[in-house]
Amino acid sequence: MTMQVEQKEAEGGFELILSGRFTFTDYPAFRRLVSDILERPVSGYVIDLEKVEFIDSAGLGMLLLARDEADRKGRSVELRGPQGQVKRVLNVARFGTLFTIRG
Amino acid sequence: MAPDGGPGDICPETAPHGTDTWVKRYCTANAHAPSGIAEPAGGGSAGDLRRAVRCLDSWLGLSDVQRRTLEALVSEVMGSSDLVERGAITLSDSFRDLVSQANTQTERVESIAQIVSRIEVDGELISLQQVTRELETSLVEVVDHIISLSKKAMEMVYALDDVIANVDKVEVLIGDIETINRQTNLLALNATIEAKRAGEAGRAFSVVAGEVRDLSNRTKSLAEQMRSQVGTVTRGVREGHTILQGVATMDLSSHILVKERLDRMLRALLEQNEAFREVLDEAAHASNDMSKSISGLVMGMQFQDRFKQRLEHVTDSMHVLAVALADLEDETRTAFPDATKDSSRADALVDQVLGKVRMDEVRKRLIARLMSGGDLSELDRPELFEEGAQHDGDDGIELF
Numbered sequence: 037m038t039m040q041v042e043q044k045e046a047e048g049g050f051e052l053i054l055s056g057r058f059t060f061t062d063y064p065a066f067r068r069l070v071s072d073i074l075e076r077p078v079s080g081y082v083i084d085l086e087k088v089e090f091i092d093s094a095g096l097g098m099l100l101l102a103r104d105e106a107d108r109k110g111r112s113v114e115l116r117g118p119q120g121q122v123k124r125v126l127n128v129a130r131f132g133t134l135f136t137i138r139g
Numbered sequence: 140m141a142p143d144g145g146p147g148d149i150c151p152e153t154a155p156h157g158t159d160t161w162v163k164r165y166c167t168a169n170a171h172a173p174s175g176i177a178e179p180a181g182g183g184s185a186g187d188l189r190r191a192v193r194c195l196d197s198w199l200g201l202s203d204v205q206r207r208t209l210e211a212l213v214s215e216v217m218g219s220s221d222l223v224e225r226g227a228i229t230l231s232d233s234f235r236d237l238v239s240q241a242n243t244q245t246e247r248v249e250s251i252a253q254i255v256s257r258i259e260v261d262g263e264l265i266s267l268q269q270v271t272r273e274l275e276t277s278l279v280e281v282v283d284h285i286i287s288l289s290k291k292a293m294e295m296v297y298a299l300d301d302v303i304a305n306v307d308k309v310e311v312l313i314g315d316i317e318t319i320n321r322q323t324n325l326l327a328l329n330a331t332i333e334a335k336r337a338g339e340a341g342r343a344f345s346v347v348a349g350e351v352r353d354l355s356n357r358t359k360s361l362a363e364q365m366r367s368q369v370g371t372v373t374r375g376v377r378e379g380h381t382i383l384q385g386v387a388t389m390d391l392s393s394h395i396l397v398k399e400r401l402d403r404m405l406r407a408l409l410e411q412n413e414a415f416r417e418v419l420d421e422a423a424h425a426s427n428d429m430s431k432s433i434s435g436l437v438m439g440m441q442f443q444d445r446f447k448q449r450l451e452h453v454t455d456s457m458h459v460l461a462v463a464l465a466d467l468e469d470e471t472r473t474a475f476p477d478a479t480k481d482s483s484r485a486d487a488l489v490d491q492v493l494g495k496v497r498m499d500e501v502r503k504r505l506i507a508r509l510m511s512g513g514d515l516s517e518l519d520r521p522e523l524f525e526e527g528a529q530h531d532g533d534d535g536i537e538l539f
Contacts, residue, residue, distance in 0.1 A: 060388045063296060094387040097289035101297065125391050128282050128398045 039088070041065045049078045055087035058095035058122075070102045080112030086139075091122050096129055103135065114138060195471055196481035202464045204485040204509065208492055209461040211508040213454045215501060220450045227443035234433045234440075241426045248422050252415045256408075268412070271405045278401065282394050292387035299376050299383070306373055313365050320358045327351035 039056040050073045054066075073081050083099065085091075099115070106113045117139045118126050131137065257264045327348050334345035471478060489509055496502045 060384045063293065064300070067297060067300075093285050093289035093389040093391055094293060094384075096286050096391075097291075097293040097387055100286070100290045101293055121392065121395070124395045124399070128279070128391065128395050129286050130279065130283075 038062055039065075041069050043069050043073065046082075048082075050076065050081040051084055052081060053084040053087070057090040058085075058088050058098075059090070059092050060094040063094070063098055066098055066102075070105065074105060074109050074111060078111065080106065080114065082114045082116050082138075084116045085122055086117035086119060088118070088122050089120065091125055096125065096131070099131075100134070112136075192475060192478055193481070195475055195478040197484050199468055199471060199478060199480045200482040200485035201488060202468050203480055204482070204488050204492075206461045206464040206468070207509050208488075208505075209457045209464070211505050213457045213461070214508075215504065216450050216454050216457075220447050223443055224447060227440045231437050231440050234436050238430045238433050241429045245419075245422045245426045249419055252419055256412060256415065267408050268405060271401055271408060275398065275401045275405070278394065278398055282391065282398075285389055285391070285394075289387045289389065292383045296380060296383050296387065299379055303373065303376050306369055306376070309369055310366070313362050313369065316358070316365075317362045320355055320362065323358070324352060324355040327355055 039054055039058050039062040041062070042053040042055075044051045044053055052069055052073065058066075083102070103113050114136045115126070115131070115138070118137065126132070126137065257266050258270065259265075330348035330351065331345055334341035334348055337344065492509075493502060493505060496505055
């Protein structure tokens with residue numbers, strides 16, 4: 037089962053809403069949407085992880101690449117609402133020191 | 140003086156009436172003494188003198204017993220005082236031992252806590268918290284490496300995707316070349332046909348058309364080779380993809396479990412440490428309280444000093460009395476050389492005194508002192524009191 041990626045324009049900027057399992061096979065859609073957002077004139081965007089049930093190291097790698105790409109273009113990326121396994125993985129990987137993680 | 144019985148007859152209330160009255164009363168009473176020597180009352184001066192001498196005899200016997208009793212009591216009191224003093228010293232020493240043992244115990248508990256919370260690695264003492272932290276640091280490093288590797292693999296995947304996108308473009312270009320080449324080949328074929336029609340005049344043109352067809356065939360072959368090469372590249376990239384997927388994909392669940400377990404272990408160790416510290420604090424408090432209480436006890440033992448001083452006053456006074464009695468006995472003997480010790484009343488007094496003494500060993504010492512006229516210094520040795528004390532410990536007080 038692949039992850040669903042939804043792009044949404046919100047008050048503060050753009051949001052990328054993910055749901056399901058975030059693994060290697062999800063890279064084409066994720067990469068394309070991240071690139072799309074960075075084409076727009078926004079200062080940054082939020083990746084919503086609330087509905088993500090599972091993430092593996094490839095998913096973490098993709099989040100880091102998204103952050104690198106945003107940095108190169110002078111934009112910011114925030115993570116929001118990780119739950120369960122995702123929250124625990126982000127904790128073990130100390131993503132709190134690399135990202136702003138809300139809720 | 141004894142409140143009842145024979146000697147009570149020597150009642151001090153008669154004293155204010157003068158010695159004569161006292162002597163008369165006493166000697167009248169004495170007329171019924173076991174000695175049985177009776178004198179008619181109101182006899183002549185010789186009779187008075189005999190009665191007086193008999194009174195003196197009784198007095199000498201009584202005084203002798205009183206003096207000996209006083210001396211025996213002085214010795215008894217001093218012996219008891221010594222007993223209490225030695226007991227107090229022994230108790231104080233024991234209490235001090237208790238304090239030092241309590242302190243030693245606290246130190247032991249402390250050293251146990253130290254030993255339990257540390258392990259020795261390569262000659263270095265490391266706390267268990269430190270061990271857990273090092274494990275956790277190692278785990279975090281491993282996770283960091285995994286994620287860093289995954290990130291690089293994904294970067295490679297992105298790059299290979301870009302390569303594939305470019306290769307796709309190359310394939311399109313090859314297709315363009317092939318289309319153009321097919322048209323070129325067709326043109327060359329047409330040119331050959333037209334040259335044949337022109338006959339001799341078209342011969343040279345026919346050669347050129349043939350050359351063009353050759354070129355076209357070579358181009359076609361080249362395009363086929365390119366297509367084949369591009370296919371190889373694409374297959375290579377796809378294989379690389381699969382490999383990179385294996386590199387990038389790792390389930391970190393086990394790492395999460397290990398990390399969370401380490402966190403729990405660290406918390407448990409900290410709690411254990413805290414518990415140890417509380418126990419140590421309690422032990423230190425208890426030890427301190429014990430020291431204070433025991434110091435109080437040792438202070439309390441100083442009652443013995445006051446006790447001893449008071450008893451010394453008592454024994455000094457008794458001694459003065461004994462000496463006064465001895466002096467008076469001597470004076471009496473000097474004044475009345477005929478006077479001899481009559482112990483009939485004294486014996487009754489002895490019986491009464493002994494009747495009050497219920498401890499067997501004290502009785503034995505008193506009897507020895509009262510019945511013997513010899514040297515009694517042996518009886519005052521502390522060992523006798525000590526043995527007696529131990530003996531009493533077994534048998535308690537003997538009832539008379």
